[in-house]
Amino acid sequence: MKCEIVPMFDDSLQAYTAGHADGAARHHDQQQADHPETGADYRVGVTDGSLAAFQSELVAEVRRVLGDPH
Numbered sequence: 001m002k003c004e005i006v007p008m009f010d011d012s013l014q015a016y017t018a019g020h021a022d023g024a025a026r027h028h029d030q031q032q033a034d035h036p037e038t039g040a041d042y043r044v045g046v047t048d049g050s051l052a053a054f055q056s057e058l059v060a061e062v063r064r065v066l067g068d069p070h
Contacts, residue, residue: 012041019045024053 015038022029023046032042 008037011038015039015041016045016048018042019047020049020052022046023049023051026050026053 015032015035018029018032019042022032022042028046029042033039033046035042
């Protein structure tokens with residue numbers, strides 16, 4: 001009996017990773033988001049990537065306001 005879970009997990013992980021990269025770059029691929037099997041994983045990745053980018057920008061701005069040279 002062949003296990004089909006691993007390939008499905010790999011596809012989901014790849015979709016999430018692509019979404020995370022797109023979200024961090026402020027990009028959204030509607031075709032990937034609409035994919036019937038991995039679209040939800042892609043959309044979660046986009047959200048997580050967008051939040052990570054926002055957090056990074058926020059921290060940099062707070063440091064700038066406080067005079068931190070880093």
